[in-house]
Amino acid sequence: MRPERRRAFVTPASRPRLRRHVRLQFDPVRNAWALLSPERVFWPDEVSLDILRRCDGQATMGEMVSALAAEYDADEREVAADVTAFLQEWTDNLLVTL
Amino acid sequence: MTDDLLPPIGMLAELTHRCPLQCPYCSNPIELMKADREMDTGSWLDLFDQAADLGVLQVHLSGGEPTLRRDLEEMVSKLSARKVYTNLITAGVGIGEGRIEALAAAGLDHVQLSLQGTNPGTTELIGHYKGGFEKKLETARRVRAAGLPLTINAPIHRHNIEEVPRFIELAQELDAERLEIANVQYSGWALVNRDALMPERAAVERQADIVEEARERLRGVLNIDFVTPDYFAIYPKPCMGGWARDAFVIAPDGGILPCHAARTIPWLEFERFGEFDLAEIWANSSALNAFRGTGWMQEPCRSCERRELDWGGCRCQAMAIAGDAAATDPACMKSPLHARMRQFAEIPHQAESAGFHYRRIGAKPV
Numbered sequence: 001m002r003p004e005r006r007r008a009f010v011t012p013a014s015r016p017r018l019r020r021h022v023r024l025q026f027d028p029v030r031n032a033w034a035l036l037s038p039e040r041v042f043w044p045d046e047v048s049l050d051i052l053r054r055c056d057g058q059a060t061m062g063e064m065v066s067a068l069a070a071e072y073d074a075d076e077r078e079v080a081a082d083v084t085a086f087l088q089e090w091t092d093n094l095l096v097t098l
Numbered sequence: 099m100t101d102d103l104l105p106p107i108g109m110l111a112e113l114t115h116r117c118p119l120q121c122p123y124c125s126n127p128i129e130l131m132k133a134d135r136e137m138d139t140g141s142w143l144d145l146f147d148q149a150a151d152l153g154v155l156q157v158h159l160s161g162g163e164p165t166l167r168r169d170l171e172e173m174v175s176k177l178s179a180r181k182v183y184t185n186l187i188t189a190g191v192g193i194g195e196g197r198i199e200a201l202a203a204a205g206l207d208h209v210q211l212s213l214q215g216t217n218p219g220t221t222e223l224i225g226h227y228k229g230g231f232e233k234k235l236e237t238a239r240r241v242r243a244a245g246l247p248l249t250i251n252a253p254i255h256r257h258n259i260e261e262v263p264r265f266i267e268l269a270q271e272l273d274a275e276r277l278e279i280a281n282v283q284y285s286g287w288a289l290v291n292r293d294a295l296m297p298e299r300a301a302v303e304r305q306a307d308i309v310e311e312a313r314e315r316l317r318g319v320l321n322i323d324f325v326t327p328d329y330f331a332i333y334p335k336p337c338m339g340g341w342a343r344d345a346f347v348i349a350p351d352g353g354i355l356p357c358h359a360a361r362t363i364p365w366l367e368f369e370r371f372g373e374f375d376l377a378e379i380w381a382n383s384s385a386l387n388a389f390r391g392t393g394w395m396q397e398p399c400r401s402c403e404r405r406e407l408d409w410g411g412c413r414c415q416a417m418a419i420a421g422d423a424a425a426t427d428p429a430c431m432k433s434p435l436h437a438r439m440r441q442f443a444e445i446p447h448q449a450e451s452a453g454f455h456y457r458r459i460g461a462k463p464v
C-alpha cells in the first residue's frame with residue numbers, strides 16, 4: 001500500500017526539489033527559461049528563477065535563504081518570508097516537493 | 099491582424115480517430131477518419147521536429163486512442179530528444195503488456211487517463227465497452243508503477259454528475275496528482291447528444307460546491323481542475339487560450355486546426371502539414387488568421403474590457419448557436435443569444451431525453 005498523501009509545509013529544514021514531472025529548461029526560441037508541467041508552461045521571473053534553480057533536493061530552505069539574502073543584499077528575515085510563501089504555493093500546486 | 103504573431107507553445111496531436119470506446123461526447127469530428135488517412139510515422143516525426151524548431155514546448159498525444167499507433171514510442175523518443183514535454187491522453191483500454199513501461203523508457207513525461215464513470219455500470223453506459231472500468235484501473239496502476247505522474251480526466255454530464263465526490267476519492271486511491279472535473283463542451287459528438295447529456299441546474303450547483311470544498315480540503319494533495327459548464331456560465335472560456343494564439347490542433351491527416359471543432363465552421367479552409375511547412379502554416383493559414391487577436395470582433399466584444407481575457411469565447415459555439423462564427427460566444431451574458439443558450443440547458447429535462455448516438459466511424463447521425 002502506498003502511504004496516504006498529505007499536504008507538506010515548508011520549514012527551514014526542508015530540502016525543496018522540483019517534482020519529477022516538472023522541468024526547468026532554457027528555451028532558445030524565446031530566449032527565456034521555461035518551467036514545464038503537465039498542463040502549463042510557466043515563465044518564471046528572475047527572482048523566481050533564482051529560487052527554483054536552488055530547488056535541487058540538497059540545499060535546505062535555510063541555506064537557500066542565506067544565499068539569496070547575500071546575493072540580493074537583502075534582509076534575511078524578509079527573504080525568508082518571501083521564499084517560504086513562494087515555496088509553499090509551489091508545493092501546494094504540486095510542482096515542488098519538500 | 100498578425101502584427102504580433104507568437105510562436106506556438108502547445109500542440110494537441112490527434113494521432114488517430116480510431117478508439118475502442120464510443121463516448122457520446124467525444125470531441126472528435128462527426129466525420130471520423132479511417133486509418134488510411136492517418137499520416138505515416140515519418141511525417142509525424144518530421145512534424146515534431148518542425149514543431150520543436152518553431153517553439154512548441156508541450157505536445158499532448160491524443161486521439162481517438164493514441165496507443166493504437168504502434169509507432170507511439172518512436173514519437174515519444176523524438177519529442178523527448180527535442181526536450182518537448184509529452185503528455186499522453188489515453189482512454190486506458192487495450193494497452194498491450196509492457197507498453198506503458200516502454201513509453202516511460204522512451205521519455206514520456208505524463209499520462210492523462212479518462213474515466214467515464216466511477217463504477218463499471220456508468221463506464222460501460224458511456225464508453226460502450228465491456229470491462230472498460232477494470233482495464234482503466236489497471237492502466238492507472240501500471241502508469242504509477244512505471245513512475246509516471248497521473249492525471250484523471252472525468253468528463254461530466256447528466257449521467258455521472260452525482261459521481262463527482264466519488265471521482266475525487268477515486269483519483270486519490272489511484273494516486274493521481276491531478277483531477278480534471280471537466281464538464282462536457284458541446285461540440286462534435288456532444289452537440290449531437292446534447293439533450294441526452296445536459297445536466298440539471300441543481301446538480302451543476304451542487305457540483306460547484308463539492309469541488310470548491312474538495313479543493314480546499316485537498317490543497318497540496320490533489321490538484322483539481324474544474325472546467326465549468328458553458329451552458330450555465332455568464333462569461334465564456336478563452337477557448338484554446340485564444341484562436342491560434344499559442345496552441346493548435348493537428349488532425350490525423352496532418353490538417354492544422356486552431357481547435358478540434360474548427361471544421362464545423364464551413365467556410366474555413368485548412369492546410370495540411372506536408373503541403374507546407376509548419377512555420378508557413380502557422381503564420382499564413384487563412385483559417386488560423388481568421389480570428390487571431392481582436393481585429394475580427396464585432397460588438398459587444400470589440401469594445402469589451404474582457405476581450406483579451408477570453409478572446410470572445412469559442413468561435414465554434416458562436417457558429418453552432420448564433421450561426422455566425424464571428425459573433426460573441428452565446429455563453430457570454432452580453433450576447434443577445436445568451437437566453438436562448440440557457441434554454442437549451444433547460445428544455446431536455448422537460449422532454450425526457452432520447453438515447454445516445456454513440457461515436458463510431460461511419461456512423462454519422464442524421
Ligand code: SF4
Pocket residue numbers: 117118119120121123124125126161162163189212457
Ligand atoms: S472521448 Fe471516448 S470515444 Fe472519444 S477519443 Fe476519448 S475515449 Fe475515445
Ligand code: SF4
Pocket residue numbers: 333334398399400402403404405406408409410411426427430431432433
Ligand atoms: S462581450 Fe465578448 S469579450 Fe466581452 S466578455 Fe463577452 S465574449 Fe468576452
